[in-house]
Every structure is written in C-alpha cells, then in structure tokens.
Amino acid sequence: MVKRLLKSVREFKKDALLTPFFVVLEVVMEVIIPLIMALLIDKGIDGQDMAAIWKYGIILVLCAMLALVFGAAAGTFAARASTGFARNLRHDMYYNVQNFSFSNIDKFSTGSIVTRLTTDVTNVQNAFQMCTRIAVRCPVMLVFALFMAMKINSRMALVFLAVLPILAIGMGILMKVVGPVFERAFKIYDRMNTVVQENVRGIRVVKTYVREDHETEKFEGVSGMLYRTFSKAQKTMAGVMPLMQFCMYACMLLISWFGARLIVGGSMTTGELTSMFSYAMQILMSLMMVAMVFVMITMAKASAERVAEILDEQPDLHNPANPIHEVKDGAIEFDDVSFSYKGDERKLALKNVNLHIKAGQTVGILGGTGSAKSTLVQLIPRLYDTTHGTVKVGGVDVRDYDIEALRDQVAMVLQKNVLFSGTIKENLRWGDENASDEELERVCRLAQADEFIQQMPDKYDTHIEQGGSNVSGGQKQRLCIARALLKKPKILILDDSTSAVDTKTDALIRKAFAEEIPDTTKIIIAQRVSSVQDADQIVILDGGTVQAVGTHDELLAANTIYQEIYNQQNRKGGEE
Known part of the structure; x- marks a missing residue:
C-alpha cells in the first residue's frame, strides 16, 4: 500500500529527499549547542576567561543560526513535497474515478469518494510531511543526544534507557486501541457527507414536505456519532500524555539528584550538568x-487504506488489443443477451433478449417499472458488459470497439437529466465543443428549446445553476435532447426523456427527428403510448424479458400487455 501511494510523489521526489537531509543537519547543530554551552560555562564563566567566552559565544551563535537555516530549509522542502504529493494523489484518484465503469462506481457512494478525495488525502498528506521531517528528526535526535549524554556520564544516561520500555508499552496500547476507532470514524464521515449532499441536492423536496426537522435530526444523529467516536479516540490519546509527562519529570528529578551528588563529589562540572x-x-x-508520529500514522493508516482502494480499483471495462475505431452505422443486434448487475446468474435483470434493429429505424420500448428498460439501452454504448450473449452495433460486437469511439456515436438522454453550472451554450457544447452558434440554435429548434431560450434575458448566454435548478423539468429535458443531437450520433437513445413535456411538444420533437435525422437509429423509452405508436418497432419488456415486438397495430391486435396500457391511457384521456 505504501509503495502504491508513494508513486504519486513523482516530480517532488527531490524535495522529499532533501527534507530529511536538512533535518539531520539541523539536529547536528542542535546537539552541538549544549556541548558548546558546557564549554562556555566551564572554561569561560567559571574560568573567568573573557577570550573563551567570546570564542564559544560566537560558535554558539553560529550553530544557532545554522540550525535556523537548516530548519527553515527542511520546513520549506517538506511543505513543498507534502502539498505536491497530496495534489498528485488527488489527481490520480480523480482520474481513476473518471475511468471507472458504472459497476465500479456502484461500489462507492458519492459521499465516500468525496471524503477520500478531501479528508483522507489531507490525513495522508500530514502523515507524509511528518514522516519526512519529524519521523526523521526524532530518532536522529534521540540517538545523537543519547550518545552525547553517555559521553558526558554513561551511568547517568542509563536513566533514559529505563523509561523506554514504559513508553513502548504505552505506544503499543495506543495503536491497538485507537486504530480501529479511526477506521470507524472515517466510515461515519462518509455517511455524514452523503446526508449533507442528499439534503442540499433535494432541498426543494425537503421544504415542500416540511421535513427540515427530520433532516436536521438525521444530520445530528450522524454528527453525534462522529463526535462520540472521535471523543473516544481523543480520550485514549489524552491518556498517553500523563504517561509521557511522568517519564519526563522522573528523568529530570533523577538527573538533578545524581548530578548534584556528582558535582559535590567533584566528578562533574556545572557546565556538564547544564548540558x-x-x-x-x-x-x-x-x-x-515519536508518540505524536505514532498517533498520526495510526490515523493516516485508515485513510491511506481508503485512498489505496480508489487507486487500486481497476475499471471493469477495457479496450480490446486491436480496437475498431469506426462505427459503420446504427444497426443494433441483441443476441441471446442476459445481464446481472452483480454478475450473479441467479439475479438476472435481463434474460435471453433477442432484438434486431435496422439502421435509421425508430424503436419504442414500453414496460412497467423495473422491467429493465434502462438496463437494456445501457448495454448499447457499453456502459456495462453483458453477462451472456452479445450486443452488436453496426454488425460488430461492442466489446471489439474502442470505447470512446463507440460512445461518441451513441447519444443518450438519461432519465435523470443533468446540466452543469455555466451558460446554456457551454452546456450544449458538451455535445460538440467546436459547434457554431448557428448549429446550437438549429439543434435547439429541433428539440423545441429555442423558443423558451429566446425569451430568457441573456438568451443562449443565460447562466444555468448547478444541476439546472433555474430551469423547469421540461426545459431541462429539451436542452439535454439538443445537447445529444449536437453529437450527430448514429444512435440516439431517449430514456423517458420527454416525460416532463406536453404531448404537443413531444409530437413536434418526434416529427423533427423523423425529418432531420432519418439515418440515425432512434430508441425511445416512454410511458405514453402516443410517444411510440408511430415507431417502426415497439418492444414490450416485462420482468427483464421481451414479451413482444411489433408495430402499434400488430401489438394492439395481439398483445395483452400493450392493449392494457393503451386502453388505460385512452380511458384516462377520454375521462379528462
């Protein structure tokens, strides 16, 4: 795990190596200073030698200045290395998340990924800086200072060795108790981030249903759990400090007692006792x-494991060895396709699907909630791979295509339409970043979006808030359809993406499709029969299986599910 994380140091390797080098130089200067002080006291002050006072005084100042310079250099390099390491770590994690397939993303919640990219990386960054500076400084200082102390009086230096077992036991207990607590705490962080994101994203629903108190109570519950978990860890850590203080004062008292006896006996000078x-x-x-380093490493270990999980997660979908980069046309074939989200053949979302769609056809898909309509179309741009069978586009298995080339020819307008913060133009150009203003207006007219855009104060330069919160559901759907059309795809998939527009606008959109993009294969998932009744084929899905395929008239004459949907909607329309 450590080796995997350290790969992100990259161009900051030099800074990371220079940090301990300057730390060692700083420690050497700090260890020399007490020795010079002893000589200053014994030879200068006690010996009443002014020349010695000047000599050792100047050496003392020089050592202090060098210690300051080396310490500043070590701090600068450590800060540069740790912040650069954290930047690269976030970069590597984010880029790996971008490469995740849908099945990879399903393993992590949004809140968990955010926590790992922020809090966990900060913990790893702090531990990295501490390891390159303090974790080097402490052992080196300990060894050098102990060596100098033994050089002055080896018997007195044994006092320090006596407290080491006590401290080692304390550190062992600390790591064993606190480590699992921090692991639990970071999982609670994930839950808290998820609660906050859900609340902010769904604030309109919260206020509509007057559920502010419920949401506040939910947040306080998670926040309180986080407080109690961290309190437990902090109490355990606080319990170690009295042990450290006891060892420190015990050593000072013993040195004072032994030193006083040795000075009286004449075997130690005042300067030596001072040093x-x-x-x-x-x-x-x-x-x-060292105790603080152990605490930080214990905390960072849990974070490092969570960061490594993101870095080590391998995308389930890969390009073949020799991918095909050109999609011939929009013909689609499903050959005995079965699919399970978890790869479990006992829990298949799609079962033995066989469909043949010619290029340029318009195909409607109807079915009840949970009939796997969205699952079916997500296999076309290879957002998931089939569990059994093959999906072909343009006569070629989708697994033989370059993934980017395939998806570039398949435009999807999903159920949850997403717009990003920025202008309408910027959102539309997700379909084609080089599109001209005339092209933007043309596709918006096709999607019946130009009319409402022209009524906005800044027209196509109108700013869209995050998530498209300042436009209606129908407007958002039409903008997303226009964005998809701008790709000039060979296959256009509308996943229930006209549900928020009226039937007249829906009909105008379908008419525009038929006239303007006749060679594009159009797949329309809908709840309304009127949205698909003019399609070349209508597919009826039920429980993940294809119940029937045919035209409107054929299904109305022979398929009971289609008859039921049609009669229900017509009866409702008649009553209205």
Whole structure:
C-alpha cells in the first residue's frame, strides 16, 4: 500500500529527499549547542576567561543560526513535497474515478469518494510531511543526544534507557486501541457527507414536505456519532500524555539528584550538568514527538487504506488489443443477451433478449417499472458488459470497439437529466465543443428549446445553476435532447426523456427527428403510448424479458400487455 501511494510523489521526489537531509543537519547543530554551552560555562564563566567566552559565544551563535537555516530549509522542502504529493494523489484518484465503469462506481457512494478525495488525502498528506521531517528528526535526535549524554556520564544516561520500555508499552496500547476507532470514524464521515449532499441536492423536496426537522435530526444523529467516536479516540490519546509527562519529570528529578551528588563529589562540572539537562530535554521531547508520529500514522493508516482502494480499483471495462475505431452505422443486434448487475446468474435483470434493429429505424420500448428498460439501452454504448450473449452495433460486437469511439456515436438522454453550472451554450457544447452558434440554435429548434431560450434575458448566454435548478423539468429535458443531437450520433437513445413535456411538444420533437435525422437509429423509452405508436418497432419488456415486438397495430391486435396500457391511457384521456 505504501509503495502504491508513494508513486504519486513523482516530480517532488527531490524535495522529499532533501527534507530529511536538512533535518539531520539541523539536529547536528542542535546537539552541538549544549556541548558548546558546557564549554562556555566551564572554561569561560567559571574560568573567568573573557577570550573563551567570546570564542564559544560566537560558535554558539553560529550553530544557532545554522540550525535556523537548516530548519527553515527542511520546513520549506517538506511543505513543498507534502502539498505536491497530496495534489498528485488527488489527481490520480480523480482520474481513476473518471475511468471507472458504472459497476465500479456502484461500489462507492458519492459521499465516500468525496471524503477520500478531501479528508483522507489531507490525513495522508500530514502523515507524509511528518514522516519526512519529524519521523526523521526524532530518532536522529534521540540517538545523537543519547550518545552525547553517555559521553558526558554513561551511568547517568542509563536513566533514559529505563523509561523506554514504559513508553513502548504505552505506544503499543495506543495503536491497538485507537486504530480501529479511526477506521470507524472515517466510515461515519462518509455517511455524514452523503446526508449533507442528499439534503442540499433535494432541498426543494425537503421544504415542500416540511421535513427540515427530520433532516436536521438525521444530520445530528450522524454528527453525534462522529463526535462520540472521535471523543473516544481523543480520550485514549489524552491518556498517553500523563504517561509521557511522568517519564519526563522522573528523568529530570533523577538527573538533578545524581548530578548534584556528582558535582559535590567533584566528578562533574556545572557546565556538564547544564548540558545534561539540555540533552535530557532533547531526548524526552523526541520521545514525545515519536508518540505524536505514532498517533498520526495510526490515523493516516485508515485513510491511506481508503485512498489505496480508489487507486487500486481497476475499471471493469477495457479496450480490446486491436480496437475498431469506426462505427459503420446504427444497426443494433441483441443476441441471446442476459445481464446481472452483480454478475450473479441467479439475479438476472435481463434474460435471453433477442432484438434486431435496422439502421435509421425508430424503436419504442414500453414496460412497467423495473422491467429493465434502462438496463437494456445501457448495454448499447457499453456502459456495462453483458453477462451472456452479445450486443452488436453496426454488425460488430461492442466489446471489439474502442470505447470512446463507440460512445461518441451513441447519444443518450438519461432519465435523470443533468446540466452543469455555466451558460446554456457551454452546456450544449458538451455535445460538440467546436459547434457554431448557428448549429446550437438549429439543434435547439429541433428539440423545441429555442423558443423558451429566446425569451430568457441573456438568451443562449443565460447562466444555468448547478444541476439546472433555474430551469423547469421540461426545459431541462429539451436542452439535454439538443445537447445529444449536437453529437450527430448514429444512435440516439431517449430514456423517458420527454416525460416532463406536453404531448404537443413531444409530437413536434418526434416529427423533427423523423425529418432531420432519418439515418440515425432512434430508441425511445416512454410511458405514453402516443410517444411510440408511430415507431417502426415497439418492444414490450416485462420482468427483464421481451414479451413482444411489433408495430402499434400488430401489438394492439395481439398483445395483452400493450392493449392494457393503451386502453388505460385512452380511458384516462377520454375521462379528462
């Protein structure tokens, strides 16, 4: 996992390597300073030698200045390396998510992906910076300071070795207890992000049903759970600090007691005792910083595993070795196609589907809720792969095409129409980024969208809010149809995408399709019989199987499901 994450360091490798180099130089200067202080006290002050005071005083200032310069350099390189690492990590994660197929995306919630790209990456970034700086500084400082302390008085230095087992036990307990708590906390973060996103995205529904109190209660529940989880972790971590403080003050007291006896006995100078205190502080502070590093690494470990899950997730759909880049025409064939979202043959969404659609035909698909109408059309641009059987476009198995080339020739207007923040022009040019203003207006006239656009204050430069919240459902559907037409596709799929427009507008859109794009294969999923009754073929789906295929007249004469739908809608229309 660590090796996988470190691949994202890339161009910041030099900064990451220079950081510990300057940290070691900084530590060397800091370890020399107490030694110079001891010489200053013993030879200069106690010896009343002004020349020695100047000499060691200047050396002391130089060491302090060098320590400052090396520390600043280490901090600069560490900051540059860690922020660059985090940037690359987010870049790699985001690009991998873009390559996910629908089945990959189904494994992660939106809230979880957002948490991993933000909170988890920040935790990994902090741990990386700590590992390149503090995790290097502490052991080096510990070894150097302990060496100097033993050089001054080896017996007194044994005091530090006595507290090491106590601290090691404390750190072991900390990691064992706190690690699982942080793993739970980040899963709760996912849930909290999901709750917030759902609430903000569906705020109109929340206010319509006056459910603000319910949503607030739901958020407070998740937030409270997160608070309790982190409180438990913080309490455990706080319990380690008294242990650290006890070890520190115990060492200081023992050094004071032994030092006083040695000075009285004449086997230690005042300067040596002073430097011993400095080395004691360096050693004990290093031990405390090691504890902080362990806490950060424990927290970051859970985040790193979650980040690695995104990076290691491999797209289920791949281009073949020698992909075909040209789609001949819009002919579509389903040959004995069965499909399951989870690959479980006992839970098939589609069963033994056989369909043959000629290029340029208009095909309607009718069926009840859950009859797998959307599932069927999602196999055409290879958003999913079939579990059994083959789907062919232009006489070629879709798995033999370059995925981008295939999807570029299949335009889909989904049930959930999505518009992005930006102008109407910018949204339309998702279909063709090089389209002229005249082309934009032409496809909007085909989709019956030009009329309402012209009535807007800024016309085609009108700003669309995120999700298209400032346009109606019918307007959003027509803009999405226009965007799809701009691709000039060989296959156009409308997945119940005229449900929010009136029957007159629906008829005008279908008429425009027939006249303007006769060579494009048009597949219309609809709830209204009137939307598909003029189609070349109408497919009746029920429970994931094809119940019947035929024209309006053929199905009305022979198919009970179609008769029931037709009679229900006509009776309703007659009553109205």
